[in-house]
Amino acid sequence: MYFNATSDRRAKTNITPAKFSALQIVNSIPTYTFNYTNKEEKTLGLIAQEATEFDLDGFNMVDNLEATGQDGDFMQMKESKLVYVLWKAVQELSAEVEDLKSQIASLNLPRERCSSMYFLVILSGCEAEVLSMDRIS
Numbered sequence: 001m002y003f004n005a006t007s008d009r010r011a012k013t014n015i016t017p018a019k020f021s022a023l024q025i026v027n028s029i030p031t032y033t034f035n036y037t038n039k040e041e042k043t044l045g046l047i048a049q050e051a052t053e054f055d056l057d058g059f060n061m062v063d064n065l066e067a068t069g070q071d072g073d074f075m076q077m078k079e080s081k082l083v084y085v086l087w088k089a090v091q092e093l094s095a096e097v098e099d100l101k102s103q104i105a106s107l108n109l110p111r112e113r114c115s116s117m118y119f120l121v122i123l124s125g126c127e128a129e130v131l132s133m134d135r136i137s
Contacts, residue, residue: 005080020056022088028054048075056085 009015029050035042051061052075063076 016057018057018084018088020054020088021092022085023092025051025054025056025085026089046077048077051077061085 006012029046031044031046033042033044048062052065054061059081061078061081063078064073065075067073067075
């Protein structure tokens with residue numbers, strides 16, 4: 001089944017950049033393998049109850065929060081919206097990579113030291129220490 005959401009700016013109002021931490025959400029909600037109670041086939045997914053605590057700027061990732069768990073009345077992840085959470089998480093990781101590249105570049109390592117293998121250790125998000133090893137043959 002395919003659902004298409006309108007992405008056209010002309011169909012939207014109150015457009016503001018999302019402020020929530022997508023990485024915190026991705027890192028806080030485990031992925032599980034499991035069997036549904038009425039099926040033998042193993043599947044992969046999330047647990048809706050574990051996603052209810054996250055406020056994505058007033059938006060929730062779970063449908064049917066008042067579900068009873070009886071007669072097919074269950075909570076459901078808004079899986080189509082997870083794509084946007086993951087998109088934002090990639091953007092956050094990209095920004096971190098660019099920041100680390102900038103920090104490495106600011107170390108101004110002499111060219112002759114570049115013939116060895118170096119590891120950069122970031123401590124507390126702002127202190128950096130360079131550790132070197134001889135080239136592994």
